[in-house]
Amino acid sequence: MSGTVLLAGTGTARFRQNHQRYMYLPAVKHLIDEGLPGSPTGVSGVFEPSSDPALQERAGYLAQTSGSRVIDTIDLTGVAAVIACPDADAEAAGAGWGTELLQAAADAGVPVLMDKPTLLPADVLRDWAKRFPTGVTAAHHPRFHPAITACRGRIATGGLGLLHAVHGELLVGSGDGPHPLGELRNLAVYALDVVQALCGYPLHGKGTAQIQPPGPDGTGESITISVRVDPDVVVTLLVGRSGDGDADDPSGIDQAAGQAGTSPAGARARAAATRALPGTGVPPVHRYRILGSHGQLLADLDSPVMDLYTDTLSRVPFGPSSLDCLVDGVIRRTAAQPDLASALAMADLITALETSNAEHRAVQF
Amino acid sequence: MSASADPDRDPTPTTSAAASVTAPAAPRVLGLGVVGAGFIAESHALAAAAHPGVRLASVYDRAAGAAGALAGRYGASIAPSLEALLADPAVDVVVLGTPNDTHRELALQTAAAGKHLLLEKPLTLTATDAAEVVLAFQQAETVLLVGHTHRHSDYARAVKAAIARGAIGEPRSMRLTIAGGWIWGNWGAWVLDPVRSGGHAFHNGVHLYDLARWWLDSEIESVYTLGQRVTAGALQIDDALTTTLTTKAGSVAVCEISRGERPKNTSIFEIVIHGSRGSLVRRWNSDGTVLLADDGCGPVPAPGFSPFLRQLDVLHGAVTGGCEVFPSPADAVHAIAVAEAASASADSGEIVPVVDPPPAPAHPSAAKTQGAGQ
Numbered sequence A: 001m002s003g004t005v006l007l008a009g010t011g012t013a014r015f016r017q018n019h020q021r022y023m024y025l026p027a028v029k030h031l032i033d034e035g036l037p038g039s040p041t042g043v044s045g046v047f048e049p050s051s052d053p054a055l056q057e058r059a060g061y062l063a064q065t066s067g068s069r070v071i072d073t074i075d076l077t078g079v080a081a082v083i084a085c086p087d088a089d090a091e092a093a094g095a096g097w098g099t100e101l102l103q104a105a106a107d108a109g110v111p112v113l114m115d116k117p118t119l120l121p122a123d124v125l126r127d128w129a130k131r132f133p134t135g136v137t138a139a140h141h142p143r144f145h146p147a148i149t150a151c152r153g154r155i156a157t158g159g160l161g162l163l164h165a166v167h168g169e170l171l172v173g174s175g176d177g178p179h180p181l182g183e184l185r186n187l188a189v190y191a192l193d194v195v196q197a198l199c200g201y202p203l204h205g206k207g208t209a210q211i212q213p214p215g216p217d218g219t220g221e222s223i224t225i226s227v228r229v230d231p232d233v234v235v236t237l238l239v240g241r242s243g244d245g246d247a248d249d250p251s252g253i254d255q256a257a258g259q260a261g262t263s264p265a266g267a268r269a270r271a272a273a274t275r276a277l278p279g280t281g282v283p284p285v286h287r288y289r290i291l292g293s294h295g296q297l298l299a300d301l302d303s304p305v306m307d308l309y310t311d312t313l314s315r316v317p318f319g320p321s322s323l324d325c326l327v328d329g330v331i332r333r334t335a336a337q338p339d340l341a342s343a344l345a346m347a348d349l350i351t352a353l354e355t356s357n358a359e360h361r362a363v364q365f
Numbered sequence B: 001m002s003a004s005a006d007p008d009r010d011p012t013p014t015t016s017a018a019a020s021v022t023a024p025a026a027p028r029v030l031g032l033g034v035v036g037a038g039f040i041a042e043s044h045a046l047a048a049a050a051h052p053g054v055r056l057a058s059v060y061d062r063a064a065g066a067a068g069a070l071a072g073r074y075g076a077s078i079a080p081s082l083e084a085l086l087a088d089p090a091v092d093v094v095v096l097g098t099p100n101d102t103h104r105e106l107a108l109q110t111a112a113a114g115k116h117l118l119l120e121k122p123l124t125l126t127a128t129d130a131a132e133v134v135l136a137f138q139q140a141e142t143v144l145l146v147g148h149t150h151r152h153s154d155y156a157r158a159v160k161a162a163i164a165r166g167a168i169g170e171p172r173s174m175r176l177t178i179a180g181g182w183i184w185g186n187w188g189a190w191v192l193d194p195v196r197s198g199g200h201a202f203h204n205g206v207h208l209y210d211l212a213r214w215w216l217d218s219e220i221e222s223v224y225t226l227g228q229r230v231t232a233g234a235l236q237i238d239d240a241l242t243t244t245l246t247t248k249a250g251s252v253a254v255c256e257i258s259r260g261e262r263p264k265n266t267s268i269f270e271i272v273i274h275g276s277r278g279s280l281v282r283r284w285n286s287d288g289t290v291l292l293a294d295d296g297c298g299p300v301p302a303p304g305f306s307p308f309l310r311q312l313d314v315l316h317g318a319v320t321g322g323c324e325v326f327p328s329p330a331d332a333v334h335a336i337a338v339a340e341a342a343s344a345s346a347d348s349g350e351i352v353p354v355v356d357p358p359p360a361p362a363h364p365s366a367a368k369t370q371g372a373g374q
């Protein structure tokens, strides 16, 4: 499966998130640097057909730093995987390239990693989930974090008995700032997906969400989710963002949510990711307490890491980050889940939770 | 009747002003009468032994053996009946550590006897009863302190202080978890009987609800509860209870109280307070010690200053110096109103508003029982 990676699209200008630069390219470079058998050999190109200057600037930077070039036609020759960051606004207007890309990849048998599908217009996601039931992985990377992988393995083999509760926190710093579509869709989706991965089945049940809007000082939303997932798994999640963020701040939650990792190439972004809480020099709070009939697991996604004591306390992460694991899994075709259908189910769950918040009542999902 | 009616037991020097300048006045010694000599009574007796202004005077328990054992260990007398203990002039303050369903009745008797009361939580099993008890103490002009002991613990004070100094900005959401394995004995335990204990929301939940209300500095407006019977389907109460509280200020608290976890002797104690400028987190190993042993594994609580001693000192200050009690009786009533709503929510599966009983009518000499807290 060895080959190159195509970076397709540079996101949605309005969303401020620049995930190709701060998330995916560092992971790809890390895998290239590791040079393990089957790892990617390079970046084949940066596909960005949009004439939007902001997106073109992003693409130019990516091409320059990855030793590739910006292209405006899809070329999958020698490509082992595509990492797609579609422009949600263009897709909503029917002017996007996503369908064409997914079809080309499906025809060529090349797997696609799709950046956060819950930010896409609902009808676009629904259409893609129907047309491309396989071959596309939603980039919900925290479920690929080594700690969560360890937990999933133990749960799946009965090592915890039957789950009865999952309680988690995902509390981040300013990162790239409050998301215009809300943090339930942008940030809480990661935590919900972790719960789905731990349970091992789509989440249905009943419960509530409460969303405190961004503060007048520009600080982000706080979200509290309290639900009972079928058959009887109590789930509570605290999700929130502090600070108002910076479009050029590489400490975006999307890295921070999945632990820094050790990529030498991504050192700058990783160092920045560890200052996700403004002024505190510490990573986000991201952890899960998983309760079963025969035991419990305490997973801290601020790991694997060692503490370095000098004049200051700093951190030495080791091993792959959740992003490294996700990208590696897509290239090796071991990360088929979560697929687009799973992302669609997650988008529907989020819509139900938005209703709960708006109407201050418990909802079925 | 107040303790000042018994000057014989009061070693506080009342001589010259000069004497009080050179030597600080020793605190007046209050006589404590313990009613209910069970598990928690020992903590109160220990606190009394450590407080120079308090001594354990008398013990009454329906089970004479329990009363005798506690009285014997601390050199107190054994009261033959509740009436005898309440009539004993050596008793200034009653500590009530009996099952939850007895609180209302025994508290009203204590008020009628003119004694001060340290009443174990939960205050009562309905908010209406709670308001009635508070009113009785207001009218008797005696002190009522409800045993929300966690408020007096090192960790709870540290959280309050951190929030108060703006360490995390404006608090927005929080998690408070006190979860462990089974400690409730067999099917005969009164705690398992919803009529006697009120269920988990009343029995342990009130500690958490009270802390959330205090830390977030806002009354609880509505609750949503997810209850589970983890240990056995035949339980009449939920042994794992997760309640999400929404305050009037709009902040949200997830309070999880559980006795249904495995392994049995694991104890998880978690605090996360998320604010506009950061998060305060009590890590799983925050106490510094983690046990991995054949008979247990998990974090080991670190001993600290005794919350029972601090609590007793608040009571002592209120009785002898007219200081305000902390938490206020109004806060204790509110905790019961929250527990009522939490139980109703667990039953209905819906968000339930918290309904506080109407405040007791103002009483001219009610200052002592209307403390605003620290």
Ligand SMILES: NC(=O)c1ccc[n+]([C@@H]2O[C@H](COP(=O)([O-])OP(=O)(O)OC[C@H]3O[C@@H](n4cnc5c(N)ncnc54)[C@H](O)[C@@H]3O)[C@@H](O)[C@H]2O)c1
Residues within 6 Å of the ligand: B035, B036, B037, B038, B039, B040, B041, B060, B061, B062, B063, B066, B096, B097, B098, B099, B100, B102, B120, B121, B122, B147, B148, B149, B150, B203
């Ligand atoms: N503040 C805390 O942290 C804390 C901790 C544990 C218990 N508590 C509270 O303390 C109270 C007692 O709990 P416990 O665990 O010690 O219970 P327990 O069962 O160990 O002890 C209760 C005692 O009360 C006696 N008793 C029962 N009915 C009586 C009556 N009518 N008159 C006199 N004695 C009577 C029993 O014989 C028993 O000895 C409860 O209200 C409980 O909620 C508080």
